[in-house]
Each structure stands twice: as C-alpha cells, then as structure tokens.
Amino acid sequence: MSRSVRTRPEGSGRGLSEAYDTALLDLDGVVYAGGNAIAHAVESLATARAGGMRLAYVTNNALRTPDAVAAHLTELGIPTGATDVITSAQAVARLIAEQVPQGARVLVIGGEGLRVALRERGLEPVESAEDGPAAVVQGYGGPELPWGRFAEACYAIARGVPWYASNTDLTIPGARGIAPGNGAAVEVVRIATGAEPQVAGKPLPPMHRETILRTGARRPLVVGDRLDTDIEGAFNGEVDSLLVLTGVTDGAQLLAAPPQHRPTYVDADLRGLLAGQAEVTGDGDGGFRCGGWTATAGERLELEGDGEAMDGLRALCAAAWTAAGEGTCELDPGKALARLGL
Numbered sequence: 219m220s221r222s223v224r225t226r227p228e229g230s231g232r233g234l235s236e237a238y239d240t241a242l243l244d245l246d247g248v249v250y251a252g253g254n255a256i257a258h259a260v261e262s263l264a265t266a267r268a269g270g271m272r273l274a275y276v277t278n279n280a281l282r283t284p285d286a287v288a289a290h291l292t293e294l295g296i297p298t299g300a301t302d303v304i305t306s307a308q309a310v311a312r313l314i315a316e317q318v319p320q321g322a323r324v325l326v327i328g329g330e331g332l333r334v335a336l337r338e339r340g341l342e343p344v345e346s347a348e349d350g351p352a353a354v355v356q357g358y359g360g361p362e363l364p365w366g367r368f369a370e371a372c373y374a375i376a377r378g379v380p381w382y383a384s385n386t387d388l389t390i391p392g393a394r395g396i397a398p399g400n401g402a403a404v405e406v407v408r409i410a411t412g413a414e415p416q417v418a419g420k421p422l423p424p425m426h427r428e429t430i431l432r433t434g435a436r437r438p439l440v441v442g443d444r445l446d447t448d449i450e451g452a453f454n455g456e457v458d459s460l461l462v463l464t465g466v467t468d469g470a471q472l473l474a475a476p477p478q479h480r481p482t483y484v485d486a487d488l489r490g491l492l493a494g495q496a497e498v499t500g501d502g503d504g505g506f507r508c509g510g511w512t513a514t515a516g517e518r519l520e521l522e523g524d525g526e527a528m529d530g531l532r533a534l535c536a537a538a539w540t541a542a543g544e545g546t547c548e549l550d551p552g553k554a555l556a557r558l559g560l
C-alpha cells in the first residue's frame with residue numbers, strides 16, 4: 219500500500235487524550251527510566267485516565283510477566299492491572315500457537331514472562347532440545363541466563379525445529395550503561411545456526427495485532443521514545459503516534475528521521491497527552507511557522523523567532539522532513555537546536 223509521506227507534525231485543537239480513545243504506551247523512556255517514574259508521567263497519566271482515555275502499556279521486554287509490570291507501575295503511583303500490559307512474549311506465543319499443534323512443547327530460551335505467555339496459549343514450555351519441542355522461542359532471559367541455553371536452541375534448530383524470537387532489540391539501556399538485549403542473544407544463535415527466526419515484537423505486525431486484540435482500541439495513539447520500534451510500529455500498523463523526548467531519541471535524530479520514523483506528534487514528555495498540539499503552517503516563502511518560530515532549510519537548518527521550545531522543534535521537523543522528502547535530512551541542525559536548548 220502506498221501512503222503519502224509525512225512532511226510535518228500534525229496539529230490538534232483538542233488534547234490528544236480527548237482525540238484518541240486508547241494510549242498504547244511504551245514503558246522504558248516514556249513512563250519510567252530504570253526503576254523510577256519519569257517527570258510528569260504519573261500526574262499526566264492520571265489526568266488522561268480521569269478524562270476517559272484507556273491506558274495500555276506495550277513492551278518488547280519478554281522477561282517480566284504482565285503481573286510483574288503492572289505491580290511495578292502501581293508501585294510508582296500508576297494503578298495498573300495485568301490486562302493493561304501487553305508484552306512481546308504474548309505476541310510471540312500467539313504467533314507460535316497459530317503454527318504448531320495444540321498443546322505442543324516449546325523450548326524456551328528466556329525468562330518467566332515467556333513461560334507464562336506460552337501456557338496462556340495452551341503450549342508446554344520445555345528446557346531441553348531432547349524434550350521433543352515443536353518450536354524454539356527466544357526472549358530476553360536477564361543477566362543470569364546460562365550460555366548453555368543457546369546450545370539447546372542450536373541443537374533443536376539444527377534438526378529443523380522452527381525458531382521464534384519475542385523481539386530483536388539489540389541493547390538494554392541501564393543505570394551503568396548499555397547492556398546486550400535479546401537481539402544480541404538472537405545474533406549468537408543466528409551466527410551458530412545460519413537460521414532466521416520469526417520475530418513478533420515492535421515494530422513488526424504481530425505485536426501491533428496483539429495490542430489491538432487485547433485492548434479493543436478503536437482510535438489508538440502509540441506513545442513512545444524510540445523511532446525504530448515504537449514509531450515505526452505505529453507506521454506499520456497505520457496508527458497515529460506521539461514521540462516523547464524523555465528516552466533515547468534526541469532532536470537531531472528526529473529531524474533526520476526517514477518517513478517510517480516520523481511521528482504524528484512530538485512533545486517533551488507525557489504532558490503532551492493532555493495539551494493541544496500547535497499547528498505548523500507554511501509561511502508562503504519556503505519557511506515553516508509554529509508558535510513564535512519560523513524554520514527554514516538552506517545550507518543548514520535555520521530557526522528564527524522565539525517561544526516554546528517544542529513549537530520550534532515542530533517547525534524544524536517540517537523544514538527538515540520537507541527538504542528530505544522520502545529520504546533523510548542531512549542538513550546540520552546543531553545551531554537551530556541549540557537555540558531551543560535541545
């Protein structure tokens with residue numbers, strides 16, 4: 219299906235929590251960072267929910283069960299039930315259940331979240347390639363996962379057992395730096411076997427389908443911090459998206475985004491769910507206005523005026539994305555972003 223290329227963020231006269239029925243929220247970098255809630259998250263989510271917006275949490279992390287994630291959110295002051303949490307473990311379990319006989323054994327290379335999700339689909343988690351598995355599934359197993367688990371996966375895959383992965387995020391950012399994620403573990407097995415897994419997690423369709431099936435959302439808004447998972451997943455599912463800048467994406471990356479990574483809206487943090495979104499308009503002279511700012515694309519990206527930083531960023535998005543068309547903008551945004559303190 220061909221779609222028009224997005225060349226600017228959308229405006230919204232109404233708050234997004236009124237314009238959309240369900241928020242599909244990423245967790246890390248959006249709601250919390252490490253163990254702690256991100257600034258403004260708790261109050262903004264409470265206000266959105268009081269106004270009637272359904273909140274669902276969508277995570278590529280397959281290690282923790284929905285119960286454990288819900289308990290963590292509730293402890294942070296965001297009352298959440300297990301049915302409000304959708305994980306890539308659930309998405310991959312559904313994918314497997316559609317492709318193997320009912321009640322089949324599945325070799326698990328991962329943690330409790332995967333085992334619980336498999337049992338929910340009537341599948342039997344097993345530990346060894348000698349247990350006669352009909353599928354191998356690999357999800358993040360935490361830092362204590364023994365190396366020998368990868369060998370079990372390789373033995374089964376070499377016999378032709380189909381291989382699945384909950385997600386392929388290469389890294390997990392933590393308090394001490396960047397740790398290898400499930401994508402890195404999948405690479406180990408890929409290198410050893412030469413095989414290719416079927417993958418469920420964001421930005422791929424199985425995860426989006428799982429989310430829509432479980433929430434019943436009719437007018438969903440994806441809210442995320444990562445362009446290549448959250449925003450690309452929304453693009454693939456043809457759903458609107460809000461990028462928040464509390465996680466891994468900075469202004470320069472947003473301005474250089476190719477079409478599938480361009481969000482519908484951008485805001486600093488989850489307060490963006492409540493506010494209207496200022497509209498970007500052309501100034502008739504090749505520039506783009508938003509709030510008190512005007513952005514242009516010349517030898518580099520330029521910004522004039524003053525006002526709210528996010529309005530300046532929205533104007534710059536329009537200038538950069540229009541200049542890039544279907545490609546990525548390579549103009550230097552450094553001076554313009556510095557004016558915004560970004």
Ligand SMILES: [Mg+2]
Pocket residue numbers: 244245246247248442443444465
């Ligand atoms: Mg995230």
